[in-house]
Amino acid sequence: MPKDAIQNEDTGAPICDIDFFGDEYVIDPVKAYHQMLEKGPVVWLPQNNLHAIVGFEALTTSLRNHRVFRSGKGVSINEKINEFLIGSTLNSDPPDHDETRAITFGPLTPRALAEARQRIETEAKAIADKVVEMQEFDAVKDLATHLPLTIVRDLVGLGDYGKEKMLDWAGASFQLMGDPRERREVSIEKMGELAKFLNDPDMLGALKQDGWARRATRLAMEAGIEEKRAIALMRDYIAPSLDTTISAISFGLMLFAKHPDQWTKLRADRSLVRNAIEEIVRLNTPIKTLSRWVEEDIDIGDVTLKKDNRVMMMFGAANRDPAQFEDPDTFDIERSTRGHVGFGHGKHACLGMHLARLEMTSLFNALADRIERFEINGVKEQAIISVIFSLERLPMRIAS
Template sequence: MGVPVYHGDFYSDDFILNPTQGYADLRALGPVIWMEQQNAYAVTCYNEVVHVLRNPATFISGNGISMNDDVNALLKGSTVNSDGDEHDSRRRVTARPLMPKGIEHLEQYIHETAQALGDRLVDQQTFDAISEFAQILPLSIVIDLVGLDESGRQNMLAWGSAVFDVMDGHNERSQVAFETLVGLRKYLDKYGRAEYLKEGGLARRIFELAPEHGFSEADAAQMMRDYISPSLDTTISASGYMAYFFATHPDQWELLLNNPDLVPNAIEEVVRLTTPIRSFSRYVAEDTEISGTKIEKGSRVMVIYGSANRDETFWDEPDRFDITRNVRKHVGFGHGVHLCMGMHLARREMINLLEAMRTRVARWELNGSPEIQMNNSIRAFSKLPIKITPQ
């Protein structure tokens, strides 16, 4: 019996606009399928996704995680595009400042920024939950934290979005994004040196830690991408959907108002149901099998995080937003050795944001039609009109 074939395009407008149905269509074919349009295998169910992510020696990232070789060459040198000892060494440099202890000093600033934002939005009562809510904390904290010069600061959002848009590598969106990333490469070539970076910033810290782990200044410049590229979009995506889910599920907001201890779990449920990063891929380093399906060396396997987080064989009523569910095992931040480096900071930002609104807002409502951001890999709104009722 052959591998089930999906004939649609995972990166099409239709799939991006209707991902829940798209994921269901993929899972209906099976846990391991062939993506005809992408010329790759895909794992669609929770156990198979976790299997791939737990076996990084077989399903490697060092050949890139995009579906396009030119993109993978352009992004070579970042932590996420590395394996084994090289990955571990790079991660010791880039991840250390983002561990819980490394971001403790930010807690007061995050809290105060979130509280001030809550006050402003309650005064307004109507706002765009993307530009006036979801983007505020990441843009004010991460951009300053990374510590680029003014040119870099102005381009971080565009660079971050482009990194995810190039993951297909073949449609018009990815071609435009590729040119944006060429601009990032030129920026790193010119400004990827310690003297251009803010004292105490994360990017500057890379240049201080890199020599201790055997990396050159050129290596450090490439590792800067770990902060520049993925540090904004995922948090903005989840924060926007947080507003959407509570506006469309008033019972869950009422539950949260009466049970403030549920705030951290509510954040995890938002991340599960949103799954900001729809998919990355892995290169198959040796002949292997996934759930009985033979996978040949040299193939690509798409890891569909968004589908795994809605797998009905693993989750009870997976399409339901439930802030009380046991959501510990979601893969919204990835899994295994490539677990999202910035997840601790993202959690602190979203928890503070939700706490600020929980103590001020009686009700959330949609105040118009949301608009979906057309991005190949990030699931997000580009506009989300919201109305809140103050307490």
């Protein structure tokens, strides 16, 4: 293809000559989102050798079309990694997807989570008290990671070894869903640890008796699902339950520190908490992108995506599409966030979104009860994860 070509000759997609998985755009994907959206709803990324669906309408329509845009061949851009991922609910299509999701979603429904609500709220108040006492704190380590690591790991119930490794395994999973570059070998090693764990005959006995992992495995076997696939279902709880929530909480704290007027609004009117969370997740979009396998040729506007190829679903770009969200980069907790894809869309909408909302609601309410204003107190550090937009460090302090 000529260097000065403006569109892909085979598909008609406009060319956006960025390296989405290069460190520059992993650290600042928002810049990439806008560059892609300026080209059109579907673009060709020659540096990644992939098409990307970025426009809100094009993305949501495609995500509902699971017959053409398949997850059952894996959602990583790497076929070798997909061989390991296939079988989890995220990496499956109906009817298999519907069967396993019905099992793993059980403890994550709003009704089921009512049993965990008091515990989560109590823990949120305790950590809010702690940071008030500290005055200066790291919003990632001291706040955002607390609820997932102290409560969610325990609810999943992987036993002592699995509990301590969950965060490593989740990070490796998300690295390998994109292109991790120099982080590949370390990520593959960690995924090897997870595979070994899942294949360990003693592992089932170590699972917490009332944990979500044991429940899912037991119900799957009772439903006639083969043992290996039943055991693999616990992967549904490993990746989504930690990194994405930690990302959203820390990003929310950064937004409120940068926009104290929005924090003042929330403190004065707690009915805004729910919508504030949706706005945070829209702007943050923890999972930037996942891929789908194109099962047959399909036209999206002036672009023809060809069968037997992968395409990237750019959730983060769709959430910044000005055709859907006016002033999309503005943080406004009173905005109508209806339809945002920060929790995914369609049949593969985030399994743990109700849990994430509960954790964030509990934490923001606890902080709003105690803190009038907080501010950033140093240089933030961005995490380098190929498909997760998250912070590694965010120094903050309570402002007097």
